[in-house]
Amino acid sequence: MRPITAIGFDADDTLWQNEQFYRLTEEQFAALLGDYAEGSHVSERLLEAEKRNLAHYGFGIKGFTLSMIETAIEITEGKVPAKTIAEILDIGRELLRHPVETLPHVEETLRALNGTYLLVLITKGDLFDQERKLAQSGLGDLFDAVEIVSDKSATTYRRIFSKVADGPDRAMMVGNSLKSDIVPAIAAGSYGVFIPHALTWVIEHVEAPTEAPRFRQIDHLGQLQDVLATITGE
Template identity: 80%
Template structure:
């Protein structure tokens, strides 16, 4: 392994290894139905996104923060008159999200199985600790990973710390994910390769421009293309 260009490959989890955003979208649609008597759907969604952005620094990423933002939005939309039944409905949708079955994305199982034979794999994900641990356990992918890092945010400092601890440092590491903002741009800033795997649904907060001029930026259509890309580097 020491003769390779790469020693370590990091993987994002939500919408890289398994479906995630589509369940948030379905929950948001149900949320707008709960408040249909007070405002139209687009207005409710707009206010919810504002609340989510505002609350990230308080609650972080994940379902619990999303649920609290829905409750806050309901209070604002109804000017403090939100019925208890609506609050109960919001809490129910949050619990449903926390118990939703895990659906792995195409090519994940075989790609991780093959790469784990030659590289140190580490899952690097944001979100609620218990929820991410649950999803990893239910996915059946845990045995492929040398380490799992559930972090509050993803920055260049985060990647330098993790890849210095796991493997040969950030220069000999690669980060794979669907979020340019969280997975790709900061990993490249840390000195690693960043492999962008677009997902049809990515939270708007995670959108930034592709760093196309960065020498270590790569883009693939799906994880089934990752092994071939790595062979070209190594």
């Protein structure tokens, strides 16, 4: 029996660019509040609001936009003009329209693995936005299953890999977030392949499980086939 029959892939900042658009939006937001606070202070307060609101709004652009509005109200002590709120909503909507920029080696790697492994897209965030990005990426036909989840945990990976594949112990998860993609997948019994991204959101930072036998790290997705070859002996 082959040791790996299914591979899960994260989407944002693993298959296509994402965080860079949030950073640009955050810069626009800080500029809007420039009369009230320094940009660094605005960013700190926004991050605090995002952390508070994850349990209420989950991950994604809508929650980010609501956190910007909440931060604007707090920083201005309730005096934020309606015009500024409208501008925040505008930059939030613009974030929903950003183009999909596929990362290097993605399409050729997925095409090379398609048909040999069961490929599963496992991503968290806003349902409509993730569906939009997948459609615009042109990669949808390369996946055997798509799972858009509210959060990623060991339970999430056990459920998904048991439902669509041969269980977590014969699966691999690939992604740029140690906290969401790698650590919980390894805890579920899967292999975890970490691909660092320069702009990974600070909330997703944890220590790499370098001592875990099923942990791997590569520089880009083009190296994934080499990792698979060392594990499967093929």
